[in-house]
Amino acid sequence: MEILARELLRHQHLYHVLARPEISDAEYDRLLDELLRLEKRFPQLASPNSPSRRVGSDLDNAFPERPHTVPVLSLDKLYQPEAVAQWLRKTATACGGAVGFAVEEKIDGASIVLYYDRGELQYALTRGNGLVGNDVSDNVRTVAQVPLRITEPAALAVRGEIYITRRDFERYNAGLPEKYANPRNLAAGTLRNLKSALAARVPLNIFAYEGFFAAGGRDHMEVLARLRDLGFRVNPRLGFFSADGERRRRARALFPEIADGPLEDVEKYLRLQAEGRRALPYDVDGLVLKVTDLDLRQELGYTAHHPRWAMAYKYESPQAASRLLDVQVQVGRNGRVTPVALLEPVALSGSTVTRATLHNQDYIDMLELGIGDQVSISKRGDVIPAVEEVLEKSEQQPAIFKLPGRCPFCRTPLVREGAHHFCRNEECPERRRRALAYFCAREQMDIETLGERTIALLYEKGWVRCIPDIYEFDYGRLQGEEGYKERKIARIRESVEASKSRPFARVLAALGFEGVAGAVVAALIDHGYDDIDKISETAAREGWEEFAAVEGVGEATARLLVEHFRKPRNLETIARLRRAGLRFRAESASRPRLDDSFAGQLWVITGSLERFTPRSLAAEEIRRRGGRVAESVTGRTTHLLAGATPGSKLAKAEKLGVEIVSEDEFLARLGEH
Numbered sequence: 001m002e003i004l005a006r007e008l009l010r011h012q013h014l015y016h017v018l019a020r021p022e023i024s025d026a027e028y029d030r031l032l033d034e035l036l037r038l039e040k041r042f043p044q045l046a047s048p049n050s051p052s053r054r055v056g057s058d059l060d061n062a063f064p065e066r067p068h069t070v071p072v073l074s075l076d077k078l079y080q081p082e083a084v085a086q087w088l089r090k091t092a093t094a095c096g097g098a099v100g101f102a103v104e105e106k107i108d109g110a111s112i113v114l115y116y117d118r119g120e121l122q123y124a125l126t127r128g129n130g131l132v133g134n135d136v137s138d139n140v141r142t143v144a145q146v147p148l149r150i151t152e153p154a155a156l157a158v159r160g161e162i163y164i165t166r167r168d169f170e171r172y173n174a175g176l177p178e179k180y181a182n183p184r185n186l187a188a189g190t191l192r193n194l195k196s197a198l199a200a201r202v203p204l205n206i207f208a209y210e211g212f213f214a215a216g217g218r219d220h221m222e223v224l225a226r227l228r229d230l231g232f233r234v235n236p237r238l239g240f241f242s243a244d245g246e247r248r249r250r251a252r253a254l255f256p257e258i259a260d261g262p263l264e265d266v267e268k269y270l271r272l273q274a275e276g277r278r279a280l281p282y283d284v285d286g287l288v289l290k291v292t293d294l295d296l297r298q299e300l301g302y303t304a305h306h307p308r309w310a311m312a313y314k315y316e317s318p319q320a321a322s323r324l325l326d327v328q329v330q331v332g333r334n335g336r337v338t339p340v341a342l343l344e345p346v347a348l349s350g351s352t353v354t355r356a357t358l359h360n361q362d363y364i365d366m367l368e369l370g371i372g373d374q375v376s377i378s379k380r381g382d383v384i385p386a387v388e389e390v391l392e393k394s395e396q397q398p399a400i401f402k403l404p405g406r407c408p409f410c411r412t413p414l415v416r417e418g419a420h421h422f423c424r425n426e427e428c429p430e431r432r433r434r435a436l437a438y439f440c441a442r443e444q445m446d447i448e449t450l451g452e453r454t455i456a457l458l459y460e461k462g463w464v465r466c467i468p469d470i471y472e473f474d475y476g477r478l479q480g481e482e483g484y485k486e487r488k489i490a491r492i493r494e495s496v497e498a499s500k501s502r503p504f505a506r507v508l509a510a511l512g513f514e515g516v517a518g519a520v521v522a523a524l525i526d527h528g529y530d531d532i533d534k535i536s537e538t539a540a541r542e543g544w545e546e547f548a549a550v551e552g553v554g555e556a557t558a559r560l561l562v563e564h565f566r567k568p569r570n571l572e573t574i575a576r577l578r579r580a581g582l583r584f585r586a587e588s589a590s591r592p593r594l595d596d597s598f599a600g601q602l603w604v605i606t607g608s609l610e611r612f613t614p615r616s617l618a619a620e621e622i623r624r625r626g627g628r629v630a631e632s633v634t635g636r637t638t639h640l641l642a643g644a645t646p647g648s649k650l651a652k653a654e655k656l657g658v659e660i661v662s663e664d665e666f667l668a669r670l671g672e673h
């Protein structure tokens with residue numbers, strides 16, 4: 001098993017790091033199968049760094065905190081090449097002139113520290129707050145470019161960046177239900193994937209850029225070369241600048257492809273790299289300049305947060321720097337918990353930003369965000385503020401903000417479903433208040449006089465606790481409340497009354513049933529669900545498949561629809577609102593409902609029709625007679641209207657025994673209308 005493991009790891013390195021395989025894929029698979037067979041038979045002999053670990057596991061990952069044993073600092077940064085050149089001169093002078101600088105790409109990925117002992121990868125930690133990181137070893141083991149074993153027996157720590165190329169990002173992200181905003185977030189999110197078998201599917205890469213050896217090597221260039229020779233991927237796009245020609249010669253001997261020159265050349269090199277960065281296959285957010293002499297590094301030392309021997313040259317000007325003051329935990333009308341960052345006010349492209357959504361716990365974990373941290377803020381699509389990354393960890397503990405275990409409004413324990421946490425208490429006062437506010441908001445029923453403040457008052461008094469109460473409450477009782485004079489009360493009455501004439505589509509969306517917003521409502525009505533009774537009858541009688549037949553309604557929404565319209569509480573709400581005079585039936589303004597001659601029928605239309613172009617005109621006639629129309633033929637289809645050159649739908653309908661109707665026959669059935 002040991003021999004097989006060693007052979008396999010060697011071939012993985014040849015394939016994934018050096019791109020120089022020595023054996024065919026089939027031969028490789030044969031060796032791996034042999035090892036897997038042995039590991040199954042003798043599980044107690046399987047090594048934690050077996051090549052079989054590359055495929056990950058189905059077990060849930062835990063990410064325990066572990067202390068870093070090497071300093072994991074971040075870099076100070078500058079934005080102008082001239083400023084960087086000035087820093088370079090100053091630092092060279094402080095070192096007495098005999099100094100060399102490495103210039104590396106600053107890869108925009110997720111920072112990782114790999115700890116090895118006696119040649120084995122012990123664990124891999126995220127940066128965390130620099131003192132303590134999260135153990136993400138099982139996910140990191142799936143990255144084929146990370147050596148699981150090395151020939152260096154002594155203790156070793158390696159810092160590097162895990163990243164994904166832009167191309168792989170586009171391809172992989174396209175298939176995800178919840179998209180990542182950029183390659184960096186996907187890389188950081190993958191390191192925190194709960195199942196390492198899923199992490200294994202993401203084509204991650206690594207570049208190693210710092211090594212902490214127990215002994216030997218007094219220069220960074222030697223360290224990089226040694227890392228490379230041990231099997232780590234070291235970025236070959238590297239520069240070395242020094243006044244000393246002998247140092248440059250030594251650097252070239254270690255890295256033949258290196259760009260080198262005297263210190264005066266650095267500024268030009270920075271500009272050139274900045275220009276060429278779009279052509280790289282991965283995201284680079286700047287360059288890192290480092291003093292290479294490790295003794296000089298010691299002498300230069302550190303500020304509270306940064307090494308004095310290194311500097312980042314960042315390509316983009318800062319989005320905006322701010323500090324996370326607190327996290328507000330919001331609970332929506334459907335119980336979904338959303339953490340919101342409360343930020344030190346900062347001006348950013350024309351407005352002052354004080355808040356930004358943090359989406360969910362996973363997003364916070366991915367950023368490794370804690371209260372007090374310095375953060376950078378951007379505006380997505382130039383509008384919505386977002387926390388992009390932590391610039392500077394606060395040394396306060398705990399390192400990462402955690403959502404509370406209970407709903408802050410009703411103390412019900414929160415439950416996690418997918419990426420989000422939920423308060424499942426339907427009586428939760430915050431959920432109730434939010435449902436009322438949503439119903440009254442401009443986009444829904446547009447009851448202008450019932451703003452957040454009035455709703456809060458009505459709710460706290462116990463006067464309006466649920467949506468129908470809005471129409472049943474006697475607003476005269478507001479008299480005497482601070483700020484509610486007769487005129488204001490009259491205006492409230494008027495706007496509540498006016499809202500009764502909102503069209504069915506608005507009413508249905510305003511009810512705020514999860515998943516039943518504007519687009520879904522429009523799809524339902526288009527499909528013939530133009531009356532609330534049709535929806536509740538379908539929900540009561542049939543399964544979700546019936547709703548899923550509607551173009552624009554997915555399975556998840558279809559299941560929710562059935563759930564919503566079977567709940568007695570919701571049916572009661574609808575009944576009360578109907579009594580109050582709200583509209584629960586869509587009026588097709590120009591083409592009124594004719595009769596029920598097509599009631600209970602589900603039609604599909606195929607081929608081209610002579611007298612109905614576009615085909616939707618035929619669909620409309622079906623609906624005006626109480627029938628419904630679907631896109632595809634299923635077991636529930638009752639009729640197929642077949643025009644000229646019908647497609648595969650005809651064959652399917654015939655197979656299922658669906659009644660096939662020609663255009664002439666259809667015209668006849670439409671009758672005298």
Ligand code: IVH
Nearest residue numbers: 073074075104105106107111161209288307
């Ligand atoms: S040096 C003390 N070199 O940039 C040494 N960092 O704040 C500090 N990064 O999150 C790091 N490429 O993950 C260094 N070639 C490189 C880098 C690099 C990317 C990241 C690093 C850290 C941030 C620096």
